Amino acid sequence: MLPLQGVKVLDLSRVLAGPWCTQTLADLGAEVWKIEEPTRGDDTRSWMPPEIGGESTYFLSCNRSKQSVAIDLKAPEGQAIVRRLAEKADVLVENYRRGALDRFGLGYEQLAPVNPRLIYCSISGYGRTGSRADEAGYDFAIQAESGLMSITGEPDGAAMKHGIAITDVVTGMNATQAILAALLAREKTGQGQFIDVSLFESAVALLANVGAGYLATGKEPRRYGNAHATVVPYQIFDTADGIVALAVGNDQQFRNLCVQVLERPDLWEDGRYRKNRDRVLNRETLIPSLGEVFRTRGTAEWIDRLKRSGVPAGQVRNVSQVFASPEVAERSVVVEVPDARHGTLRLTASPLRLSGTPVRPPKAPPRLGENTREVLERELGMTEQDLARLQSQALVE
Incomplete structure (x- = not known):
């Protein structure tokens, strides 16, 4: 029994924060339908090098155990298909610009009446309200604007970003926590709800003790490089x-x-x-x-x-030393999974360890449109003729 077995997730997110969230939900056993544009898919499919056999390792890092469904959301019929999937979903995760999905008939106010149990998680740069709600959010800019960059780096050097897109990853984690809480709440109320998670607020929360220190004293925090502001040595x-x-x-x-x-x-x-x-x-x-x-x-x-x-x-350690370390081997941090194109792929495993309901054994990230036919036949009852017509019109892949 997987923790989220039976939960269906409609994933309308791209790049990292949303996919990181839905990958965790997939690890926990949810069935995740990753909706992608039919000709190019998620932006990260083209983010390389590094790559393996022409496939982006960036995409591989945040899309394991999902099902790729390639549908043209710009076409009215494509929008109608996704609306039908939303009616069957437990969770929807999206990170479009404000108003974009409303124009497609896929906004929360449009879907809640037909699926009152739907948990609709919206991920954005600055939140869905406020003066900056219409702006796109990018991790690098958010690190700068949130103050994280100002406290990172050598004391006399330049402000420095984190080595990974840390605000994207943490926002994905926050979104996962909120969704799990909403699923628990739904067990009591029978109702879904709207979740509004932003990169900016997630990044400001990451200031943690540094932020608390400023709020209490009014003193501008400084950079300490690899030292600590309040603990020595x-x-x-x-x-x-x-x-x-x-x-x-x-x-x-x-x-x-x-x-x-x-x-x-x-x-x-x-x-x-x-x-x-x-x-x-x-x-x-x-x-x-x-x-x-x-x-x-x-x-x-x-x-x-x-x-x-x-x-x-x-x-x-450097990264190669980490993956060669005994801790990684002893805890099975790296897993080898079957893959149709490469034979096998080496991926990092979920860090979540549950004794009674362990996470799903990881599956290779899907190729673009790999599961379109399977999902549309099973969930929407589409026939071979239906799918052939949609493919002839380039509405699905």
């Missing part, structure tokens, strides 16, 4: 042959670091460094002293010492 250090990431979270861990790991009890005994608040205020003298000691030994030796002393730390 919590940063990277050069070793004799690499880099170690040190995460000392409390005073006892700092004592263990000084006495057991670094063999520098004098640093622990120094009154300037006994309490975290004092270490934050005196980081300019403490950090150079720690850095001098860390450069005397290799990374592996430091990691071993730190672990044995209960001090949180890790090696700074």
Whole structure:
């Protein structure tokens, strides 16, 4: 029994935030119908390199276990077909510009009367209300406008974006949480509802403790690079042959670091460094002293010492080292799935682990229109003649 077994999701989203949400719903067992434009499909199908056999790995990253249904939404008959699917769906996820789906007869106010149980999740840059509701939202711009970029990067360097489209991914996660909550609420009320999730609000929420600090004090946060604004020492250090990431979270861990790991009890005994608040205020003298000691030994030796002393730390790895690590193998983080074109594909697995209702074993992301015939026959009762006529008019693929 899959957690969302029997739940049907109409996916009208493109690129990353929406597809990340619906991929998670598919992992949890929902049947996801990914509606794509028949000639080119989701934008990310063309985002390459990197690629495998001419297929975008970006698309592969956020569309596993879905069914691709290629329908021309610009054509009235294509819109009518999708409306019929919406009447059968439990969840609809979309990230079109405001008003676009209303013009197609696929807005929430148009669908709710014919499917009162429908949970309609709208993902946008700035929300569906407010002065910027008509603007498109792009992760890079949202990182800049939300303040995330201003607190990322070296103290004296330029503001820096995250290495991935983090606001897209987090918005997809937020949308998933909201949909799951709405499904629970529907069990009590019998009614669906409208969900409005924005990249901007998701990004502002990501400011977390930094945002809370500003709201409480009015002081503009600054960048600390790989250091921490309020916890010290919590940063990277050069070793004799690499880099170690040190995460000392409390005073006892700092004592263990000084006495057991670094063999520098004098640093622990120094009154300037006994309490975290004092270490934050005196980081300019403490950090150079720690850095001098860390450069005397290799990374592996430091990691071993730190672990044995209960001090949180890790090696700074590149991506190839991550996927070659024993943790990835032991937890089956990478899975190999059958694929009609490539034989097999290696994908990352869902990080969700449920003991009683485990997630769906992942399936390869679909080719464009791979499931059009199957879905329209099963859900809408279309015949071979119906499908042949639609294909002859280029309405479906």
